[in-house]
Amino acid sequence: MPPTSPDLLSRILHGIASLALVAMMLVVVADVVLRFVFNTPVRGAYDVVSAALLVMVFFGIGPVIARGSEILIDLIDPALPPAGLRALRVIAAVGTLAAFLFIGWSMIEPAQNAWRYGDRSLELGMPVWTLWVVAFAGLLGILLAAARAILTALRGPAPDTARDEDAGS
Secondary structure (H helix, E strand, C coil): CCCCHHHHHHHHHHHHHHHHHHHHHHHHHHHHHHHHHHCCCCCCHHHHHHHHHHHHHHHHHHHHHHHCCCCCCCCCHHHCCHHHHHHHHHHHHHHHHHHHHHHHHHHHHHHHHHHHHCCECCCCCCEHHHHHHHHHHHHHHHHHHHHHHHHHHHHCCCCCHHHHHHHHC
């Protein structure tokens, strides 16, 4: 993959998550204003906000992994040689991939049940399986970002972005 791939993946996932956040905020604001001013709430606001939250979460985790922006607590980092730090990065990246593979595996049966039994959302009556499809699409982005993190960790130590940002502020 070219060096810009993580940035492209991160930007795409971040853009989708951002649009979902904006949609969620607009629906909530419109619902509150219309309910207060005209006593007419937005029909389906609960379903739209729920779907937007799902999109925001599943498409918002990928950019964090792609950029290596996870919370980092470096208690033992100063005591380890570069090879030890590299090993920790590889272990963390493999653990991330394994955790999200497990989450994806755990999502299969409920998604199949939603398809099989024809579950529908509360207010709009949209099929719940469509939300599972969106969740799996976001999970695919997370898995791609996690695989890329493993490859990056195997290549060598990455620059410490947390320290670079702290130094700039």
